[in-house]
Amino acid sequence: MSIRVGIFGYGNLGRGVELSIAQNPDMELVAVFTRRDPSKVSIVSKTAKVMSVDDVETMKDKIDVMILCGGSATDLPVQTPALAEHFCVVDSFDTHAKVPEHFANVDSAAKKGGKTAAISVGWDPGMFSLNRLYAEAVLPEGETYTFWGRGVSQGHSDAIRRIDGVADGKQYTIPVDEALSKVRAGKQPKFTTADKHIRECFVVAKEGADLARIENEIKTMPNYFADYNTIVHFISQEELDRDHKGIPHGGFVIRSGKTGENKENTHVIEYSLKLDSNPEFTASVIVAYARAVVRLYNEGNTGCKTVFDIPPAYLSTKSAEELRKELL
């Protein structure tokens, strides 16, 4: 029997989850829940229903796992605990500093309802977190570095668009090649913020806007840009739409460490992602973990989990025997 999946929230991520489910023959999309008028939301699937979020509890017995596709700022902190009591759930909560609080809330809701939850699933947090853990466990004496990009940062793009005189804009986070090279050479350098990443902005100004002022406001914006080497390009809306319509991302987790009687041997572990579509890849990770959550639930293993707690085999459609034979 297929795993019956619900999608809660239908933006870029929700749509990515829908497409990913179609690539996994053991899964079936049952319903998409939206805050909009369901009659006005069109989805790719021909068989799934579009329903109002208000009716979600009526589907308690028809959905094995609910995938939450809202934002980390205001949606998930409320939605995941609320749904975790009634459904097995997976979310991609990515506010690193608030993970402990979110975990506690989801864990208590899931335990109350006897359900299984997985939070902070995606690539960072997610696959990158896994690689940080594995690398640190395997090379206890070393340093781990995470680089992001080249990719679009939604938060930084939004910050640019809020500036007076800006019509549209997109920001790319770019890892500094020289920093990557040093880390790959096993040197374990100390970096400032500016050493690791460049921020490149493509900005469409409104007619008659003061470009110099906009550029200055971007480059001096605290937290977002002030600490970085920031490059600003002014382009037309046509150029932005033509050349920057994708949502690529990616990055690198690199750990170098030493072994040997006199620490004479250096080892470098590198994990990297190069993604044409950030939301579609994140969705693909979430869907694999949705499978794992259902399996844990079926074994009676309830409460909140992260990628750290879940045996890798639970993500795969293959049996333990097949995995040992084909992938070990």
Added chain:
Amino acid sequence: MSIRVGIFGYGNLGRGVELSIAQNPDMELVAVFTRRDPSKVSIVSKTAKVMSVDDVETMKDKIDVMILCGGSATDLPVQTPALAEHFCVVDSFDTHAKVPEHFANVDSAAKKGGKTAAISVGWDPGMFSLNRLYAEAVLPEGETYTFWGRGVSQGHSDAIRRIDGVADGKQYTIPVDEALSKVRAGKQPKFTTADKHIRECFVVAKEGADLARIENEIKTMPNYFADYNTIVHFISQEELDRDHKGIPHGGFVIRSGKTGENKENTHVIEYSLKLDSNPEFTASVIVAYARAVVRLYNEGNTGCKTVFDIPPAYLSTKSAEELRKELL
């Protein structure tokens, strides 16, 4: 209380395990077991005992986990099942084709004794296997490629040294750059054996030996070299000792896959290792999994496991709370 570790077999790998244990403060080396005369084996540790393999069962209650450091051809198929009944064990069995048989033997011994075992731990099988599994689960429509090197192949070096007229030799497996580039570009090419790897041999000939014949014997050796682009260099023993004394290795696991309504988005996942010392890195992976095996045993989770079955968190000295806070 420390995890009390035994090492069974003291070659390059056993010595690597000893050094790795010293990097893990929650672990303590109790004894090294050898087939040689224990009085003639000197180890790095000042506190651990050197004992005969014949006395291993006398240490049943003094060792929490035994790390087997013998070879996959003849040692481990016998030793791991024999010891798994009496000890929690970890081995690095790497004969891919015989994994199912080895797993069954170790599993039945471990279950008989109520112990926990992990087999085929290292980097391939091991970390590479994990990355094959994770990547395939996350991108179900795609292709996975494994490349090895640049690194020393012990088996191929041995094969060279068995040729008449050869005094010494070392073989490096080298991934072909062009093949790597194609895979990284998301092209999903089909490769022949020769497309993926080059074999480079450094050979010390005996005085008066026929170099042309040796080179030909190497290049035409079935299974080992005949299917590859093989390069042979004749060098002096001094050069070999000076320039080729290390045991470096490494490699790449790369998966590219497609997502999107029309498969329009390509994603590339790459995991790579660059290792100064193959046995010391393998040992480091094994030691992290030895910690996991003891934890599984303490929870009553017995029988044989592989890296696929073990939750990542079990490898780390950090608590679940610390992991979520620091690495997620």
